[in-house]
Amino acid sequence: MASQPATLAQPLLSPNLLWPAAFVLAFSNFIVVLDMTVANVSVPHIAGSLGVSLNQGSWVITSYSVAEAITVPLTGWLAGRWGSLRMYLLAMTGFGLFSLLCGSSVTLEMMVVCRVAQGLCGGLVMPLAQTLLLRIFPVEQRPKAMLLAAMTTMLGPALGPNVGGLISDNASWHWIFLINIPLVMGCVIAARTLLPPAETPTRKLPIDVVGLCLMLTWVCSLQLMLDIGREHDWFDDPLIVALACLAGVGFIAFLIWELTDEHPVVDLRVFRHGGFTFGVIALSLCFGAYFASIVLIPQWLQSSMGYPAMLAGFVTSCTALTALTTSQLASKALARGIDARLLVSLAVAWLGCMALVRATWTSETDFWALAAPQLIQGFGMSFFMLPLTTISLGSVPMEETATAAGIQNFVRTLAVGVATALVLSVQGNTQQEARSEIAGKLQPDETLRTLSGAGFSDQGATAYIANLVDREATTLAVDHVFWITAAVFFLCAVVVWFAPRPKGFGGPPKAH
Template identity: 35%
Template structure:
């Protein structure tokens, strides 16, 4: 049985161990991104093939996340956390010594799979070692890691790759993971847990692996293969649709499902998860498009693009402890609404950018957006978990995190597709008004080419392309602004109270269903 008064011998040390492991895991979702060209060159493969370093991690991670509920029911929460962290360290070491792309992709898949349960179990363990009135601070701390780690990933990955070698982006995990697992194992020793022996739901597991795997690969490769003009993408869509339909029907009717979809019967979990997924998708899409636009259209290097976008993490780091401490005194829906207003305002501000925008303005808008992020994760996460029973926390956190991850994958694919498609449409409209037979156009091309009309035409086309992509970027950021404002209405479908059930302290102490 769970025990509501369990406290680790050293609460601060236990918190550090849990947060270090989570920071390491979240960091690894982005740390390899900027190193792909170097990895591809060293292992002798194309840049397209190197993208599987990211895809393999994302696919296996997405599949493993919903299994958190089953694992915690069967083994509790401490053992899966410790073993997942140790295996993550081992997989990281194997990634670093990989001698071929096939080996690296395989080890990255293993790394993603064992990383799956780490975040939701960390969330549950953090809640369990703090009293009810400190629960918000624990969630706020985890929210800060969720924001800062993905931003730090590309910057740290680029610095390590440039100054050392790419294997070190994986080797740095080994001592961190060993230390975190040792600390948590020692601090959580003797923690009571309620265990069950659920039967393995093989139909649910197989359909989950096939459905989510096919969907994740479809999302990752759809843009490169021109979506449904590709036979491969069509087959992936068919397989994903069939497998996920069978999965949903089976899980909703099975007596002992591997993923407890009945958690959506809880009103706050339902609307909180919708808010979490859509809000994160918007945040993720912005975080992807802005550096991409800065590098491809404004000529920024990857390091400078990282520095321009990094200020988004400043205010969350400063304000998160304050938000965590005082947020429970307010209606969490109001705090989330403040977040969405700030996120929408900064999105519309970016919608007024031009190709002449300077570094400082980009960084300033990112800094202000951090205010919205600081008020986003902790209130929304608290709403998501507020009406779950204590023993449902791990499963609910795993399911919500899985859907949030999937939302990020959708956002990544759709962002690039929308941006490029709108850019093509704007380019076509702009060139409708340009005729090579027009004397004014000929004169402009002559001036741009310094007397050479052919060179002038090429320069003019680059100018038109730049303006078309600028207009597409404006369209996307305005769309995000509308999305964030609409989430204010969604979050108010949740109903107070948002205080933890079961006194909070035992909220995650039980691994049972």
Template identity: 30%
Template structure:
């Protein structure tokens, strides 16, 4: 009789691992989708959580901040933890913590309780992405690395995009705790499959000692840096003593941490891999790619819901084709690399497609609708799909197999921090651009402007016809025009920001000149580890 779970009885030799490699890719990608889904799924349920928990808007933001801060603390040490506990055990433990914390979040009865369990959930999910990526680099032979990264990239793109859609539907159809309960069956399935199929690393190196001071410095440095980025816009940046304190603590902690990690024999994060020029240049590129990816994901929903009037679910459905396009494009990029097309050429084409998509976003107006959004969003997905996967492979091209866990941890942390910087920068620039555009528009609306006088007269008459006194009708007419000016100023600000992020990716292309080592799949003759 065949066993129900044949993977549990499998051998762990290279042939068995190679045979199950695509199953392993699907399993670790599922874990990544779970983790990324929870970075954005909470946002649409904020009003409902505020009502249930009696929290203010400023207080409820800690539900998201706590999760993201915990994530970025764990990311760079995921390689160290995988080595200490064993990769399969660490993945399983992370999924178990994440899933249990999801249940606890759904059962939270106070804001403090919810924030605490969101932090635990973030600690559990933080290492999943880097560990998944390291697993794929070891399980797949060099010639199939591009294919594995395409599968992995689908999860990276889908997770944040699905969050608003799934969160909006669950919140409206059921209640906000279900945005956490949805993780329970998926987490249980992922845990069982990891224990069944995912092997331990053949390159595992257990540290003889644990650098606890370094761990504390990293947690302080990266945690306060993320807090600064999350809270900066609300606190008016360096006008706030809170933000200044975060900045000082972050700078000192990270400075001492870097010095310490370069000097001790058993660092928790191997920063010596930064000596590889291609890897370091790739980190710069992925930082700005993360900024562009997360910023456009952040900006478009704000634009669609604020100026167009869509709800979260509608916005999520409009964004979904972009994620589907990225998912479709990554396997195409993998095929191109496998056929010998230079990775730098694929990235360049993807960057220009992304720029074209951002030009389409630049042309959006306050009257735009779903038909206007479809092609620019679709092209955005195509562009990012062509950039994301080849950049992964190029960046890690020269990293030794035993150093891949550390390299993927730093790589994913860099993309995450790039996204946080991009969102913080977007929020700040949106306000500054909006104020600038408003001032420019108002300068053309002087009282001696004939068009302004005519429109003011028309609006005043309309309000008078509705029964308002002349003085009140005049005030309402001015208020109506002021609202239109504010709306148009915000639209112009969004338009400029979309174009700015498109240009930023194209301006990074000269960095590819320093990334001349071919991807791992193209330079090795071995077929498996």
């Protein structure tokens, strides 16, 4: 390994091959990130096709996110044991194979299992693609590699709802997964042709089997508890109690083992740095609140507002589209030494204000009133994402940066899956309460007479009232969730000030 710096100082690829190889890696990262949100607007289509509820259909989203989170801490060990390129090709091949199986699923159980496997592969592709990007670019051009990776990471969630909606409305939800196959095949063939010089050295490394098993135990137990809790009446069901105990005991055992093991799968000692700790807390809470809206909005627009999937996807994706326009401004602000905590605090408060605007939506809100806060919110996204990453990673020594980045990605990705399950549970419970409250205030006999006078049959009038109550109850529940996410954003705007000011800003290259 001593000769590695000298090797990396020389270009691994010729100028003619550098950018084609970079495009392949960036595009593969884009495909994997796209799949985090491409299914969001298609959940009603998937749930209807498989004969399950919307809450059960949401497992398609949460299973992928949690599976991704599990494999992120293993990336370094796998790459060191078998090589970054070899693992990248294997992960991409697996991603394509399980995309095929997801698109061929005929039951919810098959879909969730295949989606988990797809997420396990996708969780490896993202860090491996970024690692290979850094290797093929000369040192002086690495900021370009970082910017390329950042742009694809932001563009994927932006286009995911649009792509999913377009395919679901005009073809079939199966194609949101099947379309990956030719794209993955192209990336694998191109990578095998262009990237052999970028392969990393391998060596035998110890693996923390106990730590890995404990992590799988508490993460899977927690996610399963959140996914099925509402259907099982929460802690009135012994199964939910058992899952909660298993998650709690497993988490405590995981903490103890990882803090004492010589080669931990997740090196928790990095949390001794206050900047990293508070940065990760704020980042996970903000990402959870942000992705909660990405999950909730398209389902509400389709199930209650009558929007087609493509239009619901456009409303959802407006935030990330406008975020792309300010990424350079956030980068320059960091490079000029502006306190990252100030940038994050203002940006997160801005997101909280937009959540408050969304909390005023009604069942009569028109398209542009729905899209406007999404668009406006996007201008603050870059000022929250890039500086907050700088705060967390800028607080750790250089030799711990790789470990800190892995843990940060693990916590952030896990937060997405947990937040998705929580927000759907809160929305469902609030909807039930609102439905009961609205029904209690109705005067059914008078309402039925009015509708009968307007030409409704008795059966038609009853169905109309039921649909109206459901629509209003769902809207009130959505507004309630936005009040909660606004509170989370404002809390994060305060939490970030507990972190010390990061030293030696390097802009986005250091941040990533």
